[in-house]
Amino acid sequence: MAADHLVVAMLLLLALSPPAVADDTAVLGQKGGVVEGQAAGPGRYAVILDAGSTGTRVHVFRFDNKLDLLKVGDDIELFAKVDPGLSSYAGRPQDAANSILPLLDKANTVVPTRLMNKTPLKLGATAGLRLIGDEKANQILEAILERKDGPFSNCMLRGFSGNYTYNDKQYDATTAPQGADYHKCREEVVKLLKVNAPCETKNCSFNGVWNGGGGAGQDDLYVASAFYYIASHVGFIDSDAPSAKSTPATFKAVAEKACKLSVKEAKVEYPNVRDHAYLCMDLIYEYSLLVDGFEI
Numbered sequence: 001m002a003a004d005h006l007v008v009a010m011l012l013l014l015a016l017s018p019p020a021v022a023d024d025t026a027v028l029g030q031k032g033g034v035v036e037g038q039a040a041g042p043g044r045y046a047v048i049l050d051a052g053s054t055g056t057r058v059h060v061f062r063f064d065n066k067l068d069l070l071k072v073g074d075d076i077e078l079f080a081k082v083d084p085g086l087s088s089y090a091g092r093p094q095d096a097a098n099s100i101l102p103l104l105d106k107a108n109t110v111v112p113t114r115l116m117n118k119t120p121l122k123l124g125a126t127a128g129l130r131l132i133g134d135e136k137a138n139q140i141l142e143a144i145l146e147r148k149d150g151p152f153s154n155c156m157l158r159g160f161s162g163n164y165t166y167n168d169k170q171y172d173a174t175t176a177p178q179g180a181d182y183h184k185c186r187e188e189v190v191k192l193l194k195v196n197a198p199c200e201t202k203n204c205s206f207n208g209v210w211n212g213g214g215g216a217g218q219d220d221l222y223v224a225s226a227f228y229y230i231a232s233h234v235g236f237i238d239s240d241a242p243s244a245k246s247t248p249a250t251f252k253a254v255a256e257k258a259c260k261l262s263v264k265e266a267k268v269e270y271p272n273v274r275d276h277a278y279l280c281m282d283l284i285y286e287y288s289l290l291v292d293g294f295e296i
Contacts, residue, residue: 047107047121049100055083058103060110072110080106086140090132093139154184155281158262162277180259180280189281189288206293221296230282233272234258248290255283 048059060078062070072078080103089096111119158179197208205211228244231237234254237244259280261269266276273279290296 045111045115045119047111047119049103049121049123051086051124053085053087055081055085056100056103057081058100058107060107062110078106078110087132087137089140090136091139096140154181154188155278155284156180157259157266157277157280160263160277175277179262182256182259182280182284185259185280185284186288189285190292193288193293195292205295206289211294221290221294223290226282227286230273230286233274234270234279234283235272239272248287248296251283251287251290255280255287258283 044063046061046063048061050057050059058078058080060072061076062072064070069076082099082102086096086099089099107121153175156175158175160175194207195205197204197206199208203211228237231244231246231251232239236250236254237246258266258270261279263277266273266279270276270279275282
């Protein structure tokens with residue numbers, strides 16, 4: 001037990017340190033997700049995940065303006081544990097990541113919503129993971145980092161905090177402090193398109209859907225609805241014209257520009273857009289659908 005207390009104490013000191021954030025430090029996000037960053041100022045919470053050989057434990061601490069510990073409910077901390085330890089999931093990194101979700105949900109019951117994207121989360125992996133070898137241990141840690149960042153967090157413009165629903169499933173989409181990442185968002189969108197899904201016909205576009213047969217007739221593709229509205233609202237086609245021509249390269253160029261903006265900056269740059277927080281994702285989705293889905 002003394003060793004466990006020492007590990008938690010060391011992680012707590014690291015979580016509260018004001019300098020640059022370590023690679024495995026993040027801030028707690030809504031619905032158990034987290035985004036990269038560092039909590040600022042006193043009067044905050046800290047969430048510690050201690051991955052031991054027999055189980056993973058979560059410790060949630062609360063501090064006043066002088067960084068003195070305050071009670072969380074009736075105790076000095078919130079504590080919960082899940083069994084078995086992460087090392088038991090050798091070769092099953094996604095199962096390892098899933099195993100800690102109840103701990104993150106538990107932490108979310110005490111950390112106020114307004115502080116979630118400012119609360120540091122620290123993961124400490126001890127001897128248990130070292131016993132299974134570096135390769136399998138790294139697979140597990142990478143899966144946990146991917147799980148805690150959550151899909152779509154790389155697609156939202158800087159300053160957005162909230163959830164996103166895709167295919168009837170809700171995700172935490174709170175963006176990282178540095179904002180959207182064009183390349184990471186592209187990877188997430190292409191993965192969701194399932195361009196390599198099994199194809200039951202001669203030719204498929206994405207997710208196993210027939211591509212229409214291909215041929216010269218698909219050199220020019222007619223698109224409508226969101227394609228038209230996004231293009232006209234960001235200004236690379238005439239919004240007063242009933243139709244217009246553009247290229248996938250234009251969608252890409254505007255996406256690369258938009259992804260660098262904050263929500264506030266996007267409202268100034270593109271006043272006609274309705275949902276500014278989603279602009280990066282919308283443009284990347286449409287570009288990816290054209291070049292990866294329809295292969296034009």
